Each structure stands twice: as structure tokens, then as C-alpha cells.
Amino acid sequence: MGIIELQHVNVDFPDKKREVVHAVHDVNLTIEKGDIYGVVGFSGAGKSTLVRTINLLQKPSGGNIKVNGTDFIKDGKQVISNKDLQLARRKIGMIFQNFNLLNEITVVENVAFALKHSGLKDNEVEEKSLKLLELVDLKEKAEFYPAQLSGGQQQRVAIARALANEPDILISDEATSALDPQNTQQILDLLKKLKDELNLTIVLITHEMSAVKKICDKVAVMQQGEIIEKGNLRDVVLHPKNTLTKSFVGGSLEVINTLKSLNLSNLNDEEAIYQLIYSVANVTKTIIIDLYREIGVEASMLYGNVELLDDEPIGTLLVLVKGDNEKQQQTVQFLEKEQVAVTRLNEKGDLYE
Amino acid sequence: MSSWFNKVFPNVINLGWTGDTGWASSIYQTLFMTFWSAIFGGILGIVFGVILVLTKENGVKPNKFWFNLCDKIVSIFRAIPFIILLAFIAPVTQIIAGTQIGMNAALVPLSLGVFPFYARQVQVALESVDQGKIEAAQSLGATTWDIIFNVYLNEARSELARVSTVTIISLIGLTAMAGAIGSGGLGNTAISYGYQRFNNDVTFVATLLVVILIFIVQIIGDFLAKHLNHQNR
Ligand SMILES: Nc1ncnc2c1ncn2[C@@H]1O[C@H](COP(=O)(O)OP(=O)(O)OP(=O)(O)O)[C@@H](O)[C@H]1O
Numbered sequence: 239m240g241i242i243e244l245q246h247v248n249v250d251f252p253d254k255k256r257e258v259v260h261a262v263h264d265v266n267l268t269i270e271k272g273d274i275y276g277v278v279g280f281s282g283a284g285k286s287t288l289v290r291t292i293n294l295l296q297k298p299s300g301g302n303i304k305v306n307g308t309d310f311i312k313d314g315k316q317v318i319s320n321k322d323l324q325l326a327r328r329k330i331g332m333i334f335q336n337f338n339l340l341n342e343i344t345v346v347e348n349v350a351f352a353l354k355h356s357g358l359k360d361n362e363v364e365e366k367s368l369k370l371l372e373l374v375d376l377k378e379k380a381e382f383y384p385a386q387l388s389g390g391q392q393q394r395v396a397i398a399r400a401l402a403n404e405p406d407i408l409i410s411d412e413a414t415s416a417l418d419p420q421n422t423q424q425i426l427d428l429l430k431k432l433k434d435e436l437n438l439t440i441v442l443i444t445h446e447m448s449a450v451k452k453i454c455d456k457v458a459v460m461q462q463g464e465i466i467e468k469g470n471l472r473d474v475v476l477h478p479k480n481t482l483t484k485s486f487v488g489g490s491l492e493v494i495n496t497l498k499s500l501n502l503s504n505l506n507d508e509e510a511i512y513q514l515i516y517s518v519a520n521v522t523k524t525i526i527i528d529l530y531r532e533i534g535v536e537a538s539m540l541y542g543n544v545e546l547l548d549d550e551p552i553g554t555l556l557v558l559v560k561g562d563n564e565k566q567q568q569t570v571q572f573l574e575k576e577q578v579a580v581t582r583l584n585e586k587g588d589l590y591e
Numbered sequence: 592m593s594s595w596f597n598k599v600f601p602n603v604i605n606l607g608w609t610g611d612t613g614w615a616s617s618i619y620q621t622l623f624m625t626f627w628s629a630i631f632g633g634i635l636g637i638v639f640g641v642i643l644v645l646t647k648e649n650g651v652k653p654n655k656f657w658f659n660l661c662d663k664i665v666s667i668f669r670a671i672p673f674i675i676l677l678a679f680i681a682p683v684t685q686i687i688a689g690t691q692i693g694m695n696a697a698l699v700p701l702s703l704g705v706f707p708f709y710a711r712q713v714q715v716a717l718e719s720v721d722q723g724k725i726e727a728a729q730s731l732g733a734t735t736w737d738i739i740f741n742v743y744l745n746e747a748r749s750e751l752a753r754v755s756t757v758t759i760i761s762l763i764g765l766t767a768m769a770g771a772i773g774s775g776g777l778g779n780t781a782i783s784y785g786y787q788r789f790n791n792d793v794t795f796v797a798t799l800l801v802v803i804l805i806f807i808v809q810i811i812g813d814f815l816a817k818h819l820n821h822q823n824r
């Protein structure tokens with residue numbers, strides 16, 4: 239029994255030309271209590287639409303939705319009263335890309351707004367709001383207006399506000415997308431810390447795989463409204479089944495940026511770029527040399543990186559391999575035998591077709 | 592000084608300060624009409640503006656019937672020229688105010704004349720509130736009343752101050768026309784005692800007073816709009 243259970247969820251939008259956009263199509267997803275569950279995919283994949291069905295900001299056109307043991311939607315029909323939904327929503331925090339703070343009230347008033355129906359007295363609300371701001375390390379900014387804070391600070395206020403009613407679930411929809419790398423890291427660390435301290439379940443939507451690798455323990459990959467792959471982060475990263483997933487798990491942005499800056503001209507028939515992902519512990523350090531010895535191809539390194547995934551070092555390599563078609567096939571077979579996830583890319587870092 | 596004034600503005604002095612035709616009376620009448628019709632028309636306008644924003648297709652409480660009803664009422668009243676509205680709703684005025692002429696009677700057409708204009712301005716001001724803020728409030732379990740007062744009206748308050756200023760200024764213009772039903776006021780003074788009696792000095796002073804009044808409203812409005820805004824500073 240998951241804390242969030244989505245079964246056969248569909249969301250259709252009417253299009254201008256009387257056609258229907260299937261923004262979310264037959265999605266099944268169970269999120270267990272205590273998970274930090276990443277949802278990744280390119281822009282327009284349907285990530286936001288999907289997670290917004292969890293607190294019914296988006297009403298689905300079909301399927302079942304059950305959160306925290308309460309049925310929200312059964313067979314596409316809302317089975318929770320609007321009043322109860324209001325109460326249930328207070329136990330599902332949500333943060334957004336644009337922070338969405340109220341700009342005409344102070345930081346502490348923003349947090350207090352979430353506590354309006356908590357039954358607490360005014361001074362208790364104030365006290366609790368300040369405590370929440372302390373949790374996100376912003377107590378000294380309590381009397382500021384949101385516009386006077388940096389993006390990272392505003393997002394921390396939004397986190398304090400989302401946690402005010404002690405929710406069990408926190409949904410983060412691209413919460414770090416508007417932030418620079420430093421602030422992104424800070425917010426991700428904060429989420430991880432809060433998850434442990436407050437016993438949260440976190441759903442983290444992003445188009446950045448690196449954010450998922452930093453804090454998630456499970457991940458679902460979305461494409462055109464469907465979940466094409468899901469599971470433990472380690473399994474998905476090391477053994478991706480779907481080709482899109484394969485390109486995604488490499489930390490795509492850095493890889494793409496590296497390739498762009500290398501400015502490779504069109505490759506000839508005898509050259510191919512591969513992205514290799516592997517658990518450093520399981521793979522002999524000499525695969526590139528082995529490749530030359532066993533198959534006789536030269537592999538030049540374009541990019542290399544090692545990241546910790548739950549304390550396990552995971553390597554990402556980008557190599558340019560020279561050799562004819564047969565050699566190329568042998569290369570892939572050899573690497574796969576060595577437990578390396580191999581994805582062929584083109585010179586722009588996209589999937590090779 | 593006063594002898595110079597007597598010479599250049601003889602009729603202005605003749606009208607006197609107090610009394611039915613006095614300047615104090617007409618200033619008071621203009622302020623009275625502007626104030627109370629701003630209150631009544633303002634409340635109507637805010638109510639209609641809020642309903643329009645809440646019940647629209649992607650609103651917080653989508654409802655085609657209420658949206659269309661309010662939308663049509665606002666559109667129809669906006670389409671009626673004020674001077675025609677004065678005559679057109681005279682029977683209604685009779686019922687509400689007990690008379691068809693005078694300052695109190697003028698409040699009915701003034702309020703009804705200004706509210707559709709204001710309702711549209713309120714609608715636009717409220718729609719400028721980022722949809723994301725509404726969603727964030729909903730995700731916190733906010734009630735519809737919370738969303739109306741804490742999100743829509745409060746987040747748009749600077750914009751509301753601005754459109755209210757515009758509305759009050761056009762309302763001062765309407766009070767001048769209300770002179771047609773014997774409402775008194777500076778507009779009435781300018782027309783009845785100035786223009787129609789060829790007393791150009793009276794017309795001039797009455798106009799000047801209206802302009803000063805509008806300036807004062809504008810200055811207060813600008814001040815409020817600026818000081819109620821904490822969005823991007
Ligand atoms: N209210 C709406 N009306 C019509 N179409 C919509 C609506 N909301 C989303 N869509 C469509 O549904 C699809 C999925 O959108 P969604 O916002 O869920 O994508 P996303 O994965 O969150 O993308 P991004 O990374 O850009 O935020 C898109 O094709 C979008 O155009």
C-alpha cells in the first residue's frame with residue numbers, strides 16, 4: 239500500500255481543433271511512504287499535469303487516485319467532497335518553479351496564511367511561522383517582503399509555507415529550475431534534510447537528471463504522457479531499458495554541453511560517440527585499454543565524471559570510437575558484457591538514429 | 592486684491608458662499624454625489640468583478656450561468672450613454688430614492704452608471720494576479736473566501752487603487768451631467784449659472800474647482816497605488 243496510488247490515470251485536454259491532447263495516458267504509479275520519488279522527462283512530457291492530479295489541482299479524465307488511504311478519484315469521478323479535499327490538501331505540500339508567494343504580505347505572513355484554519359491562536363500562529371522560517375534558515379528575513387529576497391530564499395519561504403500544516407507529502411514541481419546551481423544544491427540538500435527530520439514523502443519533478451541523482455531513491459521517466467520506465471534509481475541508471483531513458487540518465491545536460499563545446503563536425507562512417515554508464519566498483523578500471531586489446535579499436539575520451547548514488551560511485555564516460563561497422567558492434571557487445579550501459583549519441587549529444 | 596477680484600469675477604461673488612446657489616453648497620453637492628456613488632457603485636463593481644473572475648471557465652468556481660448573467664448585465668449597462676440612463680431609470684430612482692430629482696435621486700443613476708465601467712476594470716485588475724498564486728493557495732487548502740480576500744483582492748490592491756482613481760475621476764465627470772436632473776454640484780453651477788446666463792467668470796471658476804478636485808484625487812490615488820505595491824522593488 240503506497241501513500242500515493244495512481245491507477246490508470248488519464249488527463250485529456252480539448253485542443254483547439256476539436257482534437258484531444260492526451261497529456262497523461264494510462265499512468266500507474268505507486269509511491270511508498272518515505273520515498274523521494276523523481277519524475278523526469280522533457281518539456282511537455284506531462285510531468286506537471288500528472289503530479290497535479292495528486293492534490294487534484296488537475297482533475298483527471300479517468301482512473302483511480304488514492305492518497306494517504308483516502309480515495310480521491312474512482313473511475314474518473316471525484317469521490318471526496320470539496321470540503322474534505324481542502325482538508326486533505328493541507329497534508330500535501332506543494333512548491334513551484336515560480337515560488338508563487340503572495341507579494342503584498344511579508345514572509346512571515348505568507349507562512350501564517352497557510353495556518354489560517356489551523357485553529358491556533360494568533361500568537362501561536364506567529365510563533366509557529368517563525369519556527370518554520372527557522373527551519374529553512376530565514377528567520378531574520380521574517381518581516382521582509384518576498385520581492386526583497388533572492389530566488390533561493392523565496393523558494394525556502396515557499397517550502398516553510400508548504401510544510402506549515404505538517405504534511406506527509408511534499409510535491410516539488412521544478413522547484414529548482416529557476417535557480418542557479420548553488421541555490422539548486424542548497425534547496426536539494428534542504429529537501430533531503432527535511433525529509434529525514436519530518437518523515438516526508440517527496441515527489442520531485444524535474445527535467446534535470448542531476449537533481450534526481452542527488453536526492454531521489456526512485457525515479458519514473460515520462461515521455462508523451464506515459465511513464466516509459468520506473469524503478470529504483472540505481473537500477474534505472476545502470477540498466478536503463480528504454481533508449482530515451484538511456485540518454486537521460488547520463489546527466490544529459492553536461493554531456494550535451496560538453497559535446498557542443500567540442501564543436502565536432504559531422505562524424506564520418508567510421509566514428510561513433512558512446513555514453514557509458516557503470517558502477518565503478520563492478521567495472522575494471524581498464525575498459526578503454528581492454529577495448530583496444532580485445533577488439534582493436536581506439537577510444538578517445540571526451541568527458542568523464544563520477545557521481546555518488548547513495549554512496550555508490552557511478553561513472554559516466556563519453557568516448558569517441560573509431561572503427562568500421564563490425565568493430566562498432568563488437569565494441570557495444572564487449573561493453574555490455576562488462577556491465578556497462580551503452581548509449582550511442584550523435585555529435586550534438588542527442589540519441590543516434 | 593478683493594476689489595480686483597470683484598471686477599474680474601463679479602458674478603462669482605454674486606452667487607455667494609452659502610445658500611442654494613452658493614459655492615460651498617455646490618462643492619458639497621459634488622463631493623456628496625461622488626463619495627456615495629463611489630461607495631455604492633464601487634461595491635457593485637467589486638462584486639461583479641469578483642464574480643466574473645471566479646466563475647470564468649478556468650476560474651476557481653467555474654459557472655457558465657453566473658458568468659454569462661453578470662457579463663451581460665455589465666455589457667448592457669456599459670452600452671447605455673449616461674444621459675440616457677438618467678431618463679431611462681427615472682422610475683427606478685423614484686422607487687429607491689422616493690423622488691426623481693435632486694442630489695439623493697442622482698445617486699441611483701450615478702451608481703448604476705459607474706458600476707459596469709468599474710466592474711470591467713476590477714475584472715482586469717484581478718485577472719492580472721498570477722494563476723500560480725491561486726494554485727499555491729489551493730494547494731494549501733485555502734477556502735474560496737481566502738482566495739477572494741487574501742489572494743485576489745489583496746494581491747491586486749495596488750492595481751485596484753489605480754483603477755479606482757480612474758473610476759472616481761470619470762465619476763466626477765458624471766456628476767456634472769447629473770445636473771440635468773437638478774442634482775446641483777459644480778457641473779450644474781457651470782452650466783446653469785455660468786454658460787446659460789453668459790456668466791463666463793462663473794463657468795471658469797467652476798471648471799477650475801473641478802480640475803483641482805480631479806488633481807487631488809489623482810495625487811491621492813497615485814500615492815496609494817505606489818505605497819500598496821511591494822511586487823517589484
Ligand atoms: N490547461 C491545459 N490545456 C491544454 N493543454 C494543456 C494544459 N496543460 C498542459 N497541457 C498540455 O499537456 C502536455 C503536458 O504538459 P505538462 O505541463 O504536464 O508538461 P511538463 O512535462 O510539466 O513540461 P515542462 O517540463 O515544460 O513543465 C503539453 O502538451 C501541454 O501543452
Ligand SMILES: [Mg+2]
Nearest residue numbers: 285286287412
Ligand atoms: Mg511542468
